[in-house]
Amino acid sequence: MSTGIEKEMWTTKLRKAWQKNLPVEKLLPDTQPAYVASWIYMFGVATLASLGVIIASGLWLSFEGASWYHYSSVGHFVNSIHFWAVQFFFIFMVVHLWGKFWMAAWRGKRMMTWVTGALAFVGSIATAFTGYLIQTNFDSQWISYEAKDGFNSVGIGSKFNVTNFGQMILLHVAFLPVIIGVITLIHVLLVRSKGVVPPIDAFNKELGERK
C-alpha cells in the first residue's frame, strides 16, 4: 500500500512507468503477432548479433593494444573477426533500415523507434570511421590525412582532430561505443514496448476501408 510520499518519489514513478510500458512479458515475449513471419525480420537481430561480435572482438583488441594485430597471428585473426563483423553489421543494418522504411514502421506512435534506429545508423558510421583511423597502418594514415579537410572545412576539425591518434582511439573504444550502446538499448526497448508495427492494411476491415 503506497503513501502519498511514496507516490512523489522519483524511484516510485520510474518503477510504475516501467511496469506500465515495459512489463517483463513485453521485454521477454514468447509469442509474436502472426504477421512477424518474413525473412526481413531477421535483419534486426542479425544487426544486433553482429554488434555483439564487434564488441567482443573489440574488447579483446583493446586489451592487447592497437598494434598487436600487426605482429601476432592471433591478433590478426581477432582483428579480421572485428573487420568482417563490421561489414556484416552494416549490411544487415541497411537491409533492416530499408525493410522498416517500406513497412512505414513509424506508424502507430513509433516515431521514436525510427529516430533511434536512424541515429544508431549515423552514429555507427562515425564509430566505424574512427576505427579505420586507428588501424595504425597505411590506410589509417591516408584516411586521416584526407578526412581532416572535410572536418576542418566546417570548423569541426578544431575539436575533432582526425590526425590525433590518441583522441581517435579514445573516441572509438570509449565514447562512441557508449553512445551507440545507449541508443541501441533505447531502440530495442522501444521495439519491445511498442511492439512490432502491424501490416499497413491490417485494420482496413475495422476501418471499413479497401486498399
Place this chain on the structure above:
Amino acid sequence: MSDRRTELEAAPWGGRTRRYDLIKEGVVAVVIIAILAAVLSTLFGSPDDKQITFKDWAVSAPADFYATSVQELAGTSGTAGYGAPYNTASDGVNLGPLHLAKIMGVTHPVDTVNDFVITPLTTVSNAAPVADALKLWQASDAKQQSTWATNYDTALTKANQDASKVPTGDYGPVPELAAGLLTMAQAGSLDGALLSQGNYFQSDNTKQTLFLGDGSYFNDQSTASNLQGDTWGMMNETGRYPGQAWLWLYSFWYQIPPFNNEDNHPFGANADAWIMVIMGGLSLGLIIMPLIPGVRSLPYKIKIHRLIWKNYYQEENL
C-alpha cells in the same frame, strides 16, 4: 492518417500470434555471425598495408623529401598555407560568407619551419655543415630566413627538384638544413622527433601526418592503392577488401559537377564544406523522415509491404 488508424496500430496486438523464442533467436544469430566472421577471417584475413615512415619516404624518394623540406622552410607547402586550425596563412574554404574553420580559430598550431625542420634537427647530433647551418639559421632574423628559403625553393622548383642543377645563389644555410633533415629521415630518426617535439608522452600524429601529406610520395602511394577521393577512394580499402561502402553517398558528391572541379566557384573550390553540409542535411532528413511529406508516403504508393507481409495478407484475405 486517421487518428483511429493510429490508435489501432499503436494498441497491443489482439490478433493471431505465433511462438517466438527471443533468447534462442539471439543466441543462434550471434553464433552464426561469429562462425561466418571466423570463416571469412580464416579465408581472407583483413587488410593491413604497412604504414609509411619518414625513412621509407626519404629512402624511396629523396628528391621529393628534400624539396618538401625546403617548402616547409619557405612556407610554400600545403600545410604552411593551410589556414585554420593550423595557422593563419589563409582563410580556408567557405560557405558563402562563412569561413567556419577561421571562426573556430587556430586550435592545433603548426609552425612548419620549426616543428617540421628546425626542432627535429636540434634533437640529434649533426655533422659540421648541418650544425653550422643550424647555428646560422637560428642567429638570423625571420626576414633573412624567409629570403634564403624562398630563393632556394624557387630555384629548386625551376630545377625540377634536382638539387645538383640548382645554380649558386643567396640560399644561406637552407640547402644544408634540408640535406641534414634528409639524412636524419633516412636514418629513421625523424619519425620519433616529429611526434615527440621534445616531450616524452605524445599521442597526436598531426604534425607527422601533415608533413607526410605535403610531399608527393604519400599521394602517389594512395593513388596506386586507388584511395584518392576523385576515384571513390574514401569507400575503398587497400588490397582486395571491402572498405567503408556505407560512405558511398558521401563519396558520390565528389564524383559529380560542380564538386569534382576545384576551379569551379563557389561549390567546387569549397567542395569539402558543401558536401559536409549536404550530408549533414541528408542525415538529419533520414532521422526525421517520418515527418517529411512525400517521402513518408512512398511505402503506401510503392507496395513493397505486400511482399513483406504476403503470407499474412493471403491468410487474412486482405
